Amino acid sequence: MKLYSYFRSSAAFRVRIALNLKGVPYEVVPVHLLKGGGEQFGEAYTRTNPLSLIPALEDGGQVLTQSLAIIEYLDERYPEPPLLPADPLSRAYVRAVALSIACDIHPLNNLRVLRYLVREVGVSDEKKDFWYRHWVELGLGQLDRVVMSGGRSGRYTFGDQVTIADLAIVPQIFNARRFGCDLAKAPTLNEIADRCMQLDAFAKAQPSAQPDAE
Amino acid sequence: MKLYSYFRSSAAFRVRIALNLKGVPYEVVPVHLLKGGGEQFGEAYTRTNPLSLIPALEDGGQVLTQSLAIIEYLDERYPEPPLLPADPLSRAYVRAVALSIACDIHPLNNLRVLRYLVREVGVSDEKKDFWYRHWVELGLGQLDRVVMSGGRSGRYTFGDQVTIADLAIVPQIFNARRFGCDLAKAPTLNEIADRCMQLDAFAKAQPSAQPDAE
Numbered sequence: 001m002k003l004y005s006y007f008r009s010s011a012a013f014r015v016r017i018a019l020n021l022k023g024v025p026y027e028v029v030p031v032h033l034l035k036g037g038g039e040q041f042g043e044a045y046t047r048t049n050p051l052s053l054i055p056a057l058e059d060g061g062q063v064l065t066q067s068l069a070i071i072e073y074l075d076e077r078y079p080e081p082p083l084l085p086a087d088p089l090s091r092a093y094v095r096a097v098a099l100s101i102a103c104d105i106h107p108l109n110n111l112r113v114l115r116y117l118v119r120e121v122g123v124s125d126e127k128k129d130f131w132y133r134h135w136v137e138l139g140l141g142q143l144d145r146v147v148m149s150g151g152r153s154g155r156y157t158f159g160d161q162v163t164i165a166d167l168a169i170v171p172q173i174f175n176a177r178r179f180g181c182d183l184a185k186a187p188t189l190n191e192i193a194d195r196c197m198q199l200d201a202f203a204k205a206q207p208s209a210q211p212d213a214e
Numbered sequence: 215m216k217l218y219s220y221f222r223s224s225a226a227f228r229v230r231i232a233l234n235l236k237g238v239p240y241e242v243v244p245v246h247l248l249k250g251g252g253e254q255f256g257e258a259y260t261r262t263n264p265l266s267l268i269p270a271l272e273d274g275g276q277v278l279t280q281s282l283a284i285i286e287y288l289d290e291r292y293p294e295p296p297l298l299p300a301d302p303l304s305r306a307y308v309r310a311v312a313l314s315i316a317c318d319i320h321p322l323n324n325l326r327v328l329r330y331l332v333r334e335v336g337v338s339d340e341k342k343d344f345w346y347r348h349w350v351e352l353g354l355g356q357l358d359r360v361v362m363s364g365g366r367s368g369r370y371t372f373g374d375q376v377t378i379a380d381l382a383i384v385p386q387i388f389n390a391r392r393f394g395c396d397l398a399k400a401p402t403l404n405e406i407a408d409r410c411m412q413l414d415a416f417a418k419a420q421p422s423a424q425p426d427a428e
Binding site for chain 2: 050051052053062064065066068069070072073076077088089091092093095096099100102103104106107108113116117120121122123127130131134142143145146149
């Protein structure tokens with residue numbers, strides 16, 4: 001398998017963790033999101049993924065996109081260890097946690113959106129940073145209450161089982177720390193992220209451990 | 215089941231279609247996103263969903279959030295008609311189409327984000343509308359190429375089977391039309407949406423058919 005990845009991409013980080021947990025060998029193909037206006041817009045990558053977004057997974061000539069769809073695919077193809085609980089209600093719960101990050105926090109703060117805010121909308125760098133922190137702090141704070149009050153967390157978001165929820169939380173917490181967000185309202189998620197990072201699969205997937213790390 | 219819904223919410227629209235397709239009886243509990251600063255922030259609803267987002271589904275005392283997680287739950291609890299194909303690659307494909315909308319288009323244009331742009335970032339109404347159309351036209355245009363070139367579409371996104379992809383496409387096309395977006399670059403999705411709307415489950419789920427429609 002080939003994973004088109006950028007070391008700092010949260011979405012690619014999620015998939016790297018999944019591949020590591022499943023023990024599936026893969027080759028990282030770096031796509032630099034900044035160099036030369038962004039390699040994701042180049043002809044070569046656009047042929048692979050017309051959405052010009054990272055990550056994409058190539059498996060036997062087929063290209064898969066969207067991190068959460070890729071992770072569910074890996075979970076169906078390689079059932080062990082499972083990244084989703086067994087019963088429908090619990091599955092819905094961990095999926096909702098992952099989607100809260102993938103739909104309600106991360107999309108507002110990825111590189112293309114921040115760039116557009118500055119270049120096209122004419123927002124100052126200061127206001128852009130404020131925008132970033134606003135959505136991260138609001139989103140993670142609300143999600144922390146959900147996880148804390150849900151009575152389902154343990155060592156990880158769902159008891160002691162690593163699930164798709166943790167795969168979404170860790171990269172978002174990484175980014176939040178990098179951008180100096182205040183995580184006082186997200187203590188549970190912060191602790192879960194720390195515990196996850198003690199696992200090899202997470203540690204090896206982190207930005208600084210990537211071949212294209214700067 | 216109780217569905218906390220707002221007639222114009224795209225995410226609620228997706229779940230209404232799923233419930234109709236599955237033939238599951240449900241009661242709509244309207245949550246007005248604008249009235250009095252937004253009923254989703256009120257104490258009553260925050261107790262139900264601390265994320266203050268629509269939709270939420272109450273099933274036997276359990277509250278489920280995030281439209282795509284709710285739809286997968288319904289698909290697992292009520293397998294007929296299936297909203298996902300049978301094989302992992304095809305499942306990944308339709309999930310990716312749904313996520314392209316739910317993660318890369320819709321979150322940038324929902325009410326809370328547009329409001330924040332105007333009220334907190336100080337963006338003019340004109341620039342806000344430009345922002346809206348930019349992400350919708352870019353996102354649907356790219357996605358149209360994916361669907362068109364993927365060789366998998368038929369009457370709907372995945373052959374003649376209605377899938378989670380269609381449940382995401384239709385509400386997004388509805389919104390795009392409402393905001394006067396140029397859909398010249400998304401002819402395939404436009405046609406798919408029209409064909410879906412001929413089905414009762416879609417027609418009954420549309421905003422104008424809701425008890426809280428204005």
